[in-house]
Amino acid sequence: MRNPFSVDVAIDLGTANTLVHVRDQGIIMNEPSIVARDRRTGKSVAIGQKALMMHERTHKDIETIRPLNDGVIADFSVADELIKGLVRGARPNWFTGIGRMVICVPSGITEVERRAVIDAARSAGAKDVKLIDEPMAAAIGIGLRVDEPVGNMIVDIGGGTTEIAVIALNGIVIDESIRVGGNELDEAVVQYFKKHHNLLIGSRTAERIKCEIGSAQKLDPELELSVKGRDLVTGVPKTRVVTSEDVREALRQGVNQIAAAVVRALEGTPPELGGDVLDRGIMLTGGGALLKGLDEYLRERTELPVFVADDPLTAVVRGTGRVLEDPEAYAAVLTS
Numbered sequence: 001m002r003n004p005f006s007v008d009v010a011i012d013l014g015t016a017n018t019l020v021h022v023r024d025q026g027i028i029m030n031e032p033s034i035v036a037r038d039r040r041t042g043k044s045v046a047i048g049q050k051a052l053m054m055h056e057r058t059h060k061d062i063e064t065i066r067p068l069n070d071g072v073i074a075d076f077s078v079a080d081e082l083i084k085g086l087v088r089g090a091r092p093n094w095f096t097g098i099g100r101m102v103i104c105v106p107s108g109i110t111e112v113e114r115r116a117v118i119d120a121a122r123s124a125g126a127k128d129v130k131l132i133d134e135p136m137a138a139a140i141g142i143g144l145r146v147d148e149p150v151g152n153m154i155v156d157i158g159g160g161t162t163e164i165a166v167i168a169l170n171g172i173v174i175d176e177s178i179r180v181g182g183n184e185l186d187e188a189v190v191q192y193f194k195k196h197h198n199l200l201i202g203s204r205t206a207e208r209i210k211c212e213i214g215s216a217q218k219l220d221p222e223l224e225l226s227v228k229g230r231d232l233v234t235g236v237p238k239t240r241v242v243t244s245e246d247v248r249e250a251l252r253q254g255v256n257q258i259a260a261a262v263v264r265a266l267e268g269t270p271p272e273l274g275g276d277v278l279d280r281g282i283m284l285t286g287g288g289a290l291l292k293g294l295d296e297y298l299r300e301r302t303e304l305p306v307f308v309a310d311d312p313l314t315a316v317v318r319g320t321g322r323v324l325e326d327p328e329a330y331a332a333v334l335t336s
């Protein structure tokens with residue numbers, strides 16, 4: 001019997017974005033993983049989109065912090081604030097409690113970090129907390145049968161990490177995780193324009209450039225974008241037109257590192273499962289999968305079929321939500 005005075009919640013706790021799915025309702029929140037905190041009181045003043053608007057624009061008393069960095073929890077107390085803020089948003093009113101909670105975490109986090117996430121969820125009021133690893137959730141989210149004796153390769157390119165996994169029989173057989181994701185690509189864009197064009201841009205501008213005109217392969221036609229930054233020679237704000245050729249050059253090293261990690265994971269895959277991957281192809285999930293031409297680039301590097309999942313940014317929360325809705329069927333993929 002479902003308790004009418006409590007809700008069950010699934011959370012994809014990502015480096016870049018955190019998404020919340022409520023049982024029987026679907027995804028109700030999709031917010032950047034960021035908290036704005038008052039330095040004087042130590043209290044959070046905003047989370048998610050509101051906090052992001054303050055990022056790189058705050059005065060000295062307000063700081064904005066991303067609790068997860070490179071796929072690990074960088075600041076436990078801020079991660080706690082984020083989880084509590086999300087849970088508050090998931091409850092329709094103050095007397096509704098939280099029953100079951102399933103949280104998806106990067107597979108590289110330590111036992112101590114896992115415990116910290118569970119503690120934060122419990123102190124936010126959850127009665128029963130379970131964790132699921134990111135590539136497993138992504139695989140379930142895109143509809144793969146993870147319980148079958150067949151290998152599926154998932155490449156989840158998030159903000160902080162790229163996680164590559166071969167999944168079969170409800171387990172992760174091969175797990176390769178590198179600390180290269182969307183944030184690292186943004187930073188590469190910042191550095192490139194600083195070095196080659198004497199232009200200083202902020203990380204949010206770099207992300208916009210990457211998403212709008214970034215690519216892993218040649219584009220036809222190539223694209224241009226007008227961006228604002230600070231001219232490092234004159235020291236004043238300037239508008240410049242940047243080209244997709246420049247951005248591709250900036251992203252080259254990061255994209256190469258992702259491809260090399262995929263190749264390493266393939267080399268470590270047992271031959272039977274490798275044969276399955278050859279038949280079924282590699283599935284790309286996470287926001288990084290949307291980088292233009294990345295699927296084609298990986299296809300050339302691996303000589304395997306490569307597919308971008310539908311709506312790759314929500315694959316993980318959809319999988320975590322599916323597990324929440326049917327915990328008995330997915331008991332084998334959960335940890336507590």
Ligand SMILES: Nc1ncnc2c1ncn2[C@@H]1O[C@H](COP(=O)(O)OP(=O)(O)OP(=O)(O)O)[C@@H](O)[C@H]1O
Pocket residue numbers: 013014015016017018070071106134157158159160161162181182183207210211212214285286287288289290291292312313
């Ligand atoms: N069109 C796009 N092209 C390239 N990158 C994109 C695009 N759209 C989103 N991204 C990138 O995807 C990343 C966010 O992806 P996602 O939400 O899957 O990460 P996350 O789950 O928060 O991170 P992690 O898995 O590392 O914890 C950001 O770095 C964002 O810039």
